[in-house]
Amino acid sequence: MKITTPKGIFIIREAVADDIPQLVDVHVASWNATYFWHFPKPTPEIRTQGWEKNFKERPDGWFCFIAQKENGEVAGFATGTSFKDNELKYDAQLNKIHFLKQYHRLGLGRILVGEVVKRFLSMGFHSMLLFTDPRNDNIRFYEVLQGQRILNKDGKFHGTYGWKDLQVLANLCNK
Secondary structure: OEEEEOOEEEEEEEOOHHHHHHHHHHHHHHHHHHOOOOOOOOOHHHHHHHHHHHHHHOHHHOEEEEEEEOOOOEEEEEEEEEOOOOOOOOOEEEEEEEEOHHHOOOOHHHHHHHHHHHHHHHOOOOOEEEEOOOOOOOOHHHHHOOOEEEEOOOOOEEEEEEEOOHHHHHHHHOO
C-alpha cells in the first residue's frame, strides 16, 4: 500500500529479515527519544538479538509491519503477537509501535495499527491490548484510537490500553 504525506510517499508492507538493521536503528532511536528517563538504554546489539530471534522463531504468531519511504528508509514499525493471560481477557497484543520523531503526526501510526488489527482479525482474534509507560508523551495516540485505560486491582493506571472489539478499531483506522 502506498500513502502520500507532506513528507513524501510511504510504502506500508510486512517486514522481512533483511529489514533488521533499519528496524534496530528506528527502535533504538525512537525508544531512547520516547523513554529518555529510562536507564540503562537499549543498545543496537541487544535490539538486533531481539529482532533476529523474532524473525527466526515468530513467537506467539509474531509479525511486523513497516512504513518505508520510497527511498528505502524505514520511518516506523508496529509488531503484534497473540496474548494469553488469565486475568486480562484479550486475544492479541500490539507489542511495539515506534516511529522516528520526524514522522510523527502524519497518520502513519494509525495506518500501521490498522494493518496490525486486520492481521489479528484474519487470525481470529477479536480484542487487543498494549502496554506502555504512562509517562510516554505519545500516549494520547492510543486514546484517539479509543483505547480504554485498563486499571490495576487498586484502580491505578499503569499504561495498559485495551480494545474489546477489533472491528470497531479497524473501521476507525480506515477512515
